Amino acid sequence: xxxxxxxxxxxxxxxxxxxxxxxxxxxxxxxxxxxxxxxxxxxxxxxxxxxxxxxxxxxxxxxxxxxxxxxxxxxxxxxxxxxxxxxxxxxxxxxxxxxxxxxxxxxxxxxxxxxxxxxxxxxxxxxxxxxxxxxxx
Ligand code: ZN
Numbered sequence: 001x002x003x004x005x006x007x008x009x010x011x012x013x014x015x016x017x018x019x020x021x022x023x024x025x026x027x028x029x030x031x032x033x034x035x036x037x038x039x040x041x042x043x044x045x046x047x048x049x050x051x052x053x054x055x056x057x058x059x060x061x062x063x064x065x066x067x068x069x070x071x072x073x074x075x076x077x078x079x080x081x082x083x084x085x086x087x088x089x090x091x092x093x094x095x096x097x098x099x100x101x102x103x104x105x106x107x108x109x110x111x112x113x114x115x116x117x118x119x120x121x122x123x124x125x126x127x128x129x130x131x132x133x134x135x136x137x
Contacts, residue, residue, distance in 0.1 A: 002081040006130050007052035011065045011077040015057040022046050034109045041065050043109040080128035086113050
């Protein structure tokens with residue numbers, strides 16, 4: 001099932017500047033920057049109480065973040081829900097008629113397996129499912 005909101009993703013044009021703004025807003029600095037080369041983005045995470053904010057900046061014009069900003073400008077890009085079993089949740093959503101943007105879960109930022117649900121079926125909001133990757137020792 002879809003558990004708590006894991007984070008909210010915000011598309012930005014200038015990561016340095018956005019980090020400066022969100023550091024002031026949340027009164028804490030970014031705890032992690034991570035590049036997801038396959039998606040042509042750099043992410044920066046903030047923790048504020050139980051809430052997480054992910055800033056996303058494009059590193060290439062091929063990036064979905066670049067296209068999003070071209071079309072809509074900066075702003076909320078996606079809402080991510082934590083799931084305990086991403087594969088079964090993807091199956092359930094597919095059966096419910098949602099369009100998944102990837103067939104298989106893929107490796108996202110912050111040690112997560114992720115899958116995106118197309119915003120055309122969710123009233124214009126891009127939804128991300130994310131499952132923590134458990135490291136087996
Ligand atoms: Zn995200």
